[in-house]
Amino acid sequence: xxxxxxxxxxxxxxxxxxxxxxxxxxxxxxxxxxxxxxxxxxxxxxxxxxxxxxxxxxxxxxxxxxxxxxxxxxxxxxxxxxxxxxxxxxxxxxxxxxxxxxxxxxxxxxxxxxxxxxxxxxxxxxxxxxxxxxxxxxxxxxxxxxxxxxxxxxxxxxxxxxxxxxxxxxxxxxxxxxxxxxxxxxxxxxxxxxxxxxxxxxxxxxxxxxxxxxxxxxxxxxxxxxxxxxxxxxxxxxxxxxxxxxxxxxxxxxxxxxxxxxxxxxxxxxxxxxxxxxxxxxxxxxxxxxxxxxxxxxxxxxxxxxxxxxxxxxxxxxxxxxxxxxxxxxxxxxxxxxxxxxxxxxxxxxxxxxxxxxxxxxxxxxxxxxxxxx
Amino acid sequence: xxxxxxxxxxxxxxxxxxxxxxxxxxxxxxxxxxxxxxxxxxxxxxxxxxxxxxxxxxxxxxxxxxxxxxxxxxxxxxxxxxxxxxxxxxxxxxxxxxxxxxxxxxxxxxxxxxxxxxxxxxxxxxxxxxxxxxxxxxxxxxxxxxxxxxxxxxxxxxxxxxxxxxxxxxxxxxxxxxxxxxxxxxxxxxxxxxxxxxxxxxxxxxxxxxxxxxxxxxxxxxxxxxxxxxxxxxxxxxxxxxxxxxxxxxxxxxxxxxxxxxxxxxxxxxxxxxxxxxxxxxxxxxxxxxxxxxxxxxxxxxxxxxxxxxxxxxxxxxxxxxxxxxxxxxxxxxxxxxxxxxxxxxxxxxxxxxxxxxxxxxxxxxxxxxxxxxxxxxxxxxxxxxxxxxxxxxxxxxxxxxxxxxxxxxxxxxxxxxxxxxxxxxxxxxxxxxxxxxxxxxxxxxxxxxxxxxxxxxxxxxxxxxxxxxxxxxxxxxxxxxxxxxxxxxxxxxxxxxxxxxxxxxxxxxxxxxxxxxxxxxxxxxxxxxxxxxxxxxxxxxxxxxxxxxxxxxxxxxxxxxxxxxxxxxxxxxxxxxxxxxxxxxxxxxxxxxxxxxxxxx
Numbered sequence: 006x007x008x009x010x011x012x013x014x015x016x017x018x019x020x021x022x023x024x025x026x027x028x029x030x031x032x033x034x035x036x037x038x039x040x041x042x043x044x045x046x047x048x049x050x051x052x053x054x055x056x057x058x059x060x061x062x063x064x065x066x067x068x069x070x071x072x073x074x075x076x077x078x079x080x081x082x083x084x085x086x087x088x089x090x091x092x093x094x095x096x097x098x099x100x101x102x103x104x105x106x107x108x109x110x111x112x113x114x115x116x117x118x119x120x121x122x123x124x125x126x127x128x129x130x131x132x133x134x135x136x137x138x139x140x141x142x143x144x145x146x147x148x149x150x151x152x153x154x155x156x157x158x159x160x161x162x163x164x165x166x167x168x169x170x171x172x173x174x175x176x177x178x179x180x181x182x183x184x185x186x187x188x189x190x191x192x193x194x195x196x197x198x199x200x201x202x203x204x205x206x207x208x209x210x211x212x213x214x215x216x217x218x219x220x221x222x223x224x225x226x227x228x229x230x231x232x233x234x235x236x237x238x239x240x241x242x243x244x245x246x247x248x249x250x251x252x253x254x255x256x257x258x259x260x261x262x263x264x265x266x267x268x269x270x271x272x273x274x275x276x277x278x279x280x281x282x283x284x285x286x287x288x289x290x291x292x293x294x295x296x297x298x299x300x301x302x303x304x305x306x307x308x309x310x311x312x313x314x315x316x317x318x319x320x321x322x323x324x325x326x327x328x329x330x331x332x333x334x335x336x337x338x339x340x341x342x343x344x345x346x347x348x349x350x351x352x353x354x355x356x357x358x359x360x361x362x363x364x365x366x367x368x369x370x371x372x373x374x375x376x377x378x379x
Numbered sequence: 380x381x382x383x384x385x386x387x388x389x390x391x392x393x394x395x396x397x398x399x400x401x402x403x404x405x406x407x408x409x410x411x412x413x414x415x416x417x418x419x420x421x422x423x424x425x426x427x428x429x430x431x432x433x434x435x436x437x438x439x440x441x442x443x444x445x446x447x448x449x450x451x452x453x454x455x456x457x458x459x460x461x462x463x464x465x466x467x468x469x470x471x472x473x474x475x476x477x478x479x480x481x482x483x484x485x486x487x488x489x490x491x492x493x494x495x496x497x498x499x500x501x502x503x504x505x506x507x508x509x510x511x512x513x514x515x516x517x518x519x520x521x522x523x524x525x526x527x528x529x530x531x532x533x534x535x536x537x538x539x540x541x542x543x544x545x546x547x548x549x550x551x552x553x554x555x556x557x558x559x560x561x562x563x564x565x566x567x568x569x570x571x572x573x574x575x576x577x578x579x580x581x582x583x584x585x586x587x588x589x590x591x592x593x594x595x596x597x598x599x600x601x602x603x604x605x606x607x608x609x610x611x612x613x614x615x616x617x618x619x620x621x622x623x624x625x626x627x628x629x630x631x632x633x634x635x636x637x638x639x640x641x642x643x644x645x646x647x648x649x650x651x652x653x654x655x656x657x658x659x660x661x662x663x664x665x666x667x668x669x670x671x672x673x674x675x676x677x678x679x680x681x682x683x684x685x686x687x688x689x690x691x692x693x694x695x696x697x698x699x700x701x702x703x704x705x706x707x708x709x710x711x712x713x714x715x716x717x718x719x720x721x722x723x724x725x726x727x728x729x730x731x732x733x734x735x736x737x738x739x740x741x742x743x744x745x746x747x748x749x750x751x752x753x754x755x756x757x758x759x760x761x762x763x764x765x766x767x768x769x770x771x772x773x774x775x776x777x778x779x780x781x782x783x784x785x786x787x788x789x790x791x792x793x794x795x796x797x798x799x800x801x802x803x804x805x806x807x808x809x810x811x812x813x814x815x816x817x818x819x820x821x822x823x824x825x826x827x828x829x830x831x832x833x834x835x836x837x838x839x840x841x842x843x844x845x846x847x848x849x850x851x852x853x854x855x856x857x858x859x860x861x862x863x864x865x866x867x868x869x870x871x872x873x874x875x876x877x878x879x880x881x882x883x884x885x886x887x888x889x890x891x892x893x894x895x896x897x898x899x900x901x902x903x904x905x906x907x908x909x910x911x912x913x914x915x916x917x918x919x920x921x922x923x924x925x926x927x928x929x930x931x932x933x934x935x936x937x938x939x940x941x942x943x944x945x946x947x948x949x950x951x952x953x954x955x956x957x958x959x960x961x962x963x964x965x966x967x968x969x970x971x972x973x974x975x976x977x978x979x980x981x
Contacts, residue, residue, distance in 0.1 A: 019540025019556050021633025023981075024673050027872055028879055044979045045633050046544060048552045070540045071909075075555025100762065100796030103905055121762040121796050122892075125883075194978065232981045360863070362638060362975025 016045035022069035034225030044232030062136035066096035088147030186301035188281020201236035222251030255279030304337035329356035381857035404447035411447035468783035511537030511561035515572035537561035545593035547964030558910035570604035586619035594623035631673035641974035671714030674875020682848035690858035706746020716756035725782035764891035768792035929960035
C-alpha cells in the first residue's frame with residue numbers, strides 16, 4: 006500500500022485565526038492525509054525548518070491577518086535557499102486574499118490559493134491529486150538535516166529497511182530517552198520544557214525528538230505535537246512526527262529503524278515520545294536502544310488498584326507525576342511511591358508542573374536525565 | 380465550591396424566590412393588594428407618545444395582567460426596564476425618541492410662534508468607528524476624517540498583528556504585517572502620533588483599543604502619551620475601553636503572549652491601577668464575540684462570557700478592589716447570529732449577571748449592570764450571492780435590539796471577501812438608522828417586542844442550558860482549571876465542526892450556499908489598500924532611532940521592571956515608567972524571560 010500523503014499546515018506569525026485550519030485539518034485526515042500541524046503564530050523560519058525535518062510534500066498556510074504576499078514569498082525563498090525546492094506551498098485566507106494577490110503569489114511560486122467559498126472536498130481532492138504522486142528520484146540534499154529527513158522518509162515508506170554501515174557516519178551514539186504515558190499527562194509539554202533546559206545548558210548541543218501519534222493503516226493522522234511546543238522550534242532541535250500506521254503499542258513499524266538512525270546522527274540526546282498509551286503498553290524493549298525510560302503520569306489515574314495494572318510502572322526508570330499542582334497529586338505521589346517500593350528497583354519518582362515556567366520539578370528531572378542516573 | 384458554583388445556586392435561589400413571591404401574592408391578601416396597587420401606579424405613570432400618524436402608544440408596554448401572582452412574577456422575575464434583575468433592559472428608555480406630544484391646535488400654534496416643545500439633546504452617538512491602518516499618523520488622519528462632523532469623538536482602534544502579539548515592527552519575519560489590518564504601535568511616540576489633535580481629557584472624547592495580550596503595556600503607553608501632551612492631571616479624566624480579555628483569547632482568539640496566570644496577574648495589576656486612578660476607564664471588555672465567531676453555539680457563547688466575567692470579578696475582588704468600584708467598569712461584548720437562541724440570549728445574560736453580582740459578590744445597583752455592545756455575526760455572512768448578507772444582518776439587528784443592547788455594530792455585506800468598502804459600510808450603518816429611526820419598532824415604546832410566549836420559552840431554555848454549562852465548568856474546578864484543561868476550546872471546536880457538518884449535509888440551510896443556489900458568482904473584484912513598503916520601512920527606522928536614543932535607559936528600566944515582577948508587586952506603575960524609554964517588543968521580551976511564553980493550545 007502506498008504511504009499516505011504527508012503535508013504540513015500552519016498559520017503565519019502574528020495570526021491566531023485557527024478555526025478554518027482546524028476544520029480543514031480534520032477533513033484532510035478523514036481523507037487519508039497525514040497532517041503535521043504546526044499551529045498558529047508561526048514564523049517563516051519555524052515553518053520551513055519543520056517542513057524540511059518532517060520531509061512533507063507540501064506546506065498549507067492559512068493566513069487571515071494580512072501580509073500574505075510577503076509571507077508566502079518568504080517561505081518559498083527560504084525553502085529554495087535550503088535546497089528544499091521539492092516542498093510545495095499552497096494556502097488560503099478566506100476573503101483576505103484577493104484574486105489579484107493570488108496571481109502575484111502564484112508568480113512567486115505558490116501552487117494554489119483557495120478562495121472564500123471553496124468546498125472542503127475541493128481542497129482535499131486537490132491535495133491528494135497534486136501531492137499524492139510518487140516523488141521519483143530525489144535531488145541530493147543540501148543540508149545534513151535534510152539528508153537525515155530524506156532517509157527517515159525512505160525508512161518510513163519501507164524503501165529502506167536497515168541502515169547500512171556506510172551510512173552511519175557518527176560512531177558516537179546519542180543518549181536515547183523514551184517517554185511514555187497516558188494521553189493528556191503532559192508528555193509533550195514536559196519534553197518541550199526539557200528541551201529549553203538542554204538548549205540553555207549545552208550552547209552547542211543538538212537534540213532530536215521522535216514523536217508519535219496514532220493512525221490506522223492507510224488512513225490519515227493529525228501529527229499535532231509541534232503545535233504546542235515553543236522551545237523546540239529551534240535549529241538545534243531536529244523533530245520528526247510519525248503516525249503509528251496501524252501498529253499497536255504506542256510506536257510505528259518504522260520507529261526502531263528511524264531511532265537507530267537518529268541515535269547515530271550526531272545528536273547529544275534523542276528523545277522518543279510514544280502516543281498516549283494504555284495500561285498494558287510496554288513500548289520500549291529491554292536492553293534495546295533506549296537508555297532510559299520515563300513514564301509520565303497524570304494524578305487522575307483512578308483508584309490505587311489501577312496502579313497495579315500499569316506495566317510501565319515496573320519497567321520505567323523514572324516516573325513523573327505531572328500536574329502536581331492538582332489536588333489529587335499528593336495522594337497520587339504516595340500511592341505511586343508505595344507501588345514503586347514493591348519493585349525494589351530504585352526507580353525515581355518526581356513531581357512536576359510542566360506548564361509552569363522554570364518549574365523546579367522539571368529542573369530535577371533534567372538533572373537526573375543529564376547525569377544519566379538510573 | 381468556586382464562585383461560579385455559588386452563582387448557579389444564587390440563580391436557583393432567586394428563581395425559587397420569584398415562585399414564592401407568586402404564591403404569596405396569591406395567598407396573602409394584603410401583599411396581593413399592595414402589589415396590585417403598585418402595578419396600577421406604575422401603569423398610571425407611563426407617559427403616552429404618538430406615532431407619526433397620530434395614534435397614541437404607551438412609552439412602556441406591560442403585559443396585560445391584573446392578577447397579583449402574575450404581577451409578582453413579572454416584577455421580581457423580569458423587572459421593569461432599568462430595574463433588577465434587568466431582563467428587559469439595563470436602562471429605562473434605551474432608544475426611545477423624545478416624546479411626541481398630542482398634536483392639538485394650540486400646540487401647532489405654539490410651534491408657529493416658535494415655542495415648539497423643547498428638543499431633548501440626544502446622548503452620545505451610538506456609533507463607534509473601528510479603524511486602524513498603516514502607521515499611527517495614517518490612522519490619526521482617518522480618525523479626524525471620521526469624526527469631522529461629530530459632536531462626540533469615540534474612536535475605536537484596531538492594531539496590526541505584530542502589536543497584537545506584543546512584538547516590535549523590527550522583529551524577524553513580521554515586515555509584511557506592519558500596518559496590515561490595524562495600526563502599528565511600537566512606542567509611546569507612536570501612541571502620541573495616533574491620537575494627535577484629539578483632546579484626550581475631554582468628556583466628549585473616548586478611545587477604545589481592541590487588544591488583549593499586551594493590553595497592560597499598550598494601556599501604559601496610552602497614559603504616558605496622554606501625560607506627554609496634557610500633563611499628569613489628565614490621567615483621571617481619561618475615558619475609554621481596552622479589551623484586555625485574556626480568557627477569551629485562550630479559549631478562542633489565540634492572541635496571548637504570556638502563560639495564563641501571569642497574563643491574568645498583569646491584567647489585575649492594570650485594573651487595580653485604572654479603578655483607582657482612572658475612574659472613567661473601562662479596563663476590560665468581556666467578549667463573547669470571538670467565542671461565537673470561533674464557532675461556539677449561542678449558549679456556549681453566553682455561558683463562557685458570563686463565567687469569564689464572574690472569574691474576573693472573583694480575581695479583582697481577591698486583589699482587594701471593592702466590587703462597587705470595579706463592577707461598574709466592566710463591559711460586555713456579544714455576537715448576534717440568526718439562531719433562535721439569540722431572541723433572548725442577551726436578556727438572559729443580563730439577568731444572570733445581575734443576580735450573581737448582587738447575591739454572590741454583594742454588588743450595588745451600578746455594579747449589577749451587564750453593559751452590552753453587540754456586533755452582528757460575521758460568521759453568518761457568506762461570499763456566495765453576498766447581497767443576501769444585507770438581509771442576514773438586518774435580521775440580526777432586530778434580534779440585537781429586541782435584547783435591548785446598549786450599542787450595536789452592524790457588519791458590512793462584503794465582509795466575507797474583503798475589508799469592508801465604503802459603500803457597504805454605509806449600507807450597514809443605514810440599516811441601523813432605518814431600524815431605530817425610520818421604523819416605529821423601537822423608537823416609541825420600550826418592550827415593544829418583549830415578552831411573547833416564544834421569547835419566554837427561549838429564555839427558560841437558554842437559562843437552563845447556561846446553568847448546565849456553569850455546572851460543568853464548576854465540576855472541572857472553575858473557570859481557570861477548565862481553561863487549562865482546554866474544556867471551552869474543545870467545546871467551541873466541536874460546535875464549529877458540527878456547524879460545518881450541518882451546512883454540508885443540508886440540515887442547516889444557508890441560502891445560496893446549500894439551498895436555492897443559482898450558481899452565479901457575483902463577487903466583485905476588489906482592490907485592497909495595502910501598507911506600502913516605504914511606510915513599513917519608515918516604522919522600522921523610527922523604532923531603531925527610538926531604541927538607539929534610549930538604549931541605556933531602557934536597559935535600566937527593563938531591569939527594574941523584571942525585579943518588580945519577580946517580587947510579585949503590582950507592575951503597572953513600573954510599566955508606566957518603562958514605556959517612556961522601551962518599545963513594546965522590548966517589554967514583552969523581558970517579561971517573557973521572567974514569566975515564560977504562552978504555550979499555544981490546539
